[in-house]
Amino acid sequence: MEHLHRTKQGENKGHNYLGKETKNEIIHLIGSSITNNILLMMKSAKYYSIILDCTQDISKVDQMTVVVRFVQETRLDGVYDVRTWEHFLEFLPVPYSLYSTLMQVVLKFLEDKKILLCNMKGQGHDNGENMKGKKFNLQKLISDINKRSFYVPHRSHSLNPSLLNMLFPCFRQ
Structure with a gap:
């Protein structure tokens, strides 16, 4: 004061x-x-999952949201405590939303933070074609490097297409 x-x-x-x-x-x-x-x-x-989602900011730059999820076990006086943690880490600017560029951004992030890709056991992405499309996508590139990194789709992103299909059947693919 x-x-x-x-x-x-x-x-x-x-x-x-x-x-x-x-x-x-x-x-x-x-x-x-x-x-x-x-x-x-x-x-x-040691083991973790990563959740990635991209969206544009007000200046029209794609921003990738990086969230990690892991399980931590502690032991105090013979009692085990197991907790699941989910934390936002960073927004990463993405110059182009091509799957190869997304992969470069993710690999650079992991390298900068000294996070081992081989310890990634799960990955979740939005439903964009470049994230989890049929042939060429980020999910496949990560799975090609780490075969034990299983993909789990975002539930919140799956709800929107379901609602659209239900409300507007003329837009079904």
Whole structure:
């Protein structure tokens, strides 16, 4: 409180640590700390699943949402506690929504965060053609590298086409 009072009175010369740069740096440091803690928990669990979804932001840039899911087991006084964790990690800008570009973005993310692709046991994506299409898609590229990474479709994305088919039968494929 004293620091704020002196800053308002003009007594603090130079840096008062109330500028937007300082605030943004503090926000960035807190976010990095939270992300690092999530990654430590995930790596201690070893196996994980990844959930990816793409959508455009207001500036028309595709953003890939990265969510990880893992199971952590702890033992305290002979009692086992098993918890499933699901955490948002990051928005990744995607220059082109081609399956090959999506794969490059995912591989770079995993490499930057030092996450092993061989420990990925599940993957979930939206219903876009580039994510889980019939021939060439992100799901297949990941499965080609890691045969044990099973694909599970997003339930929330499956609901929308079902409703459209039910309400507007003329749009059925």
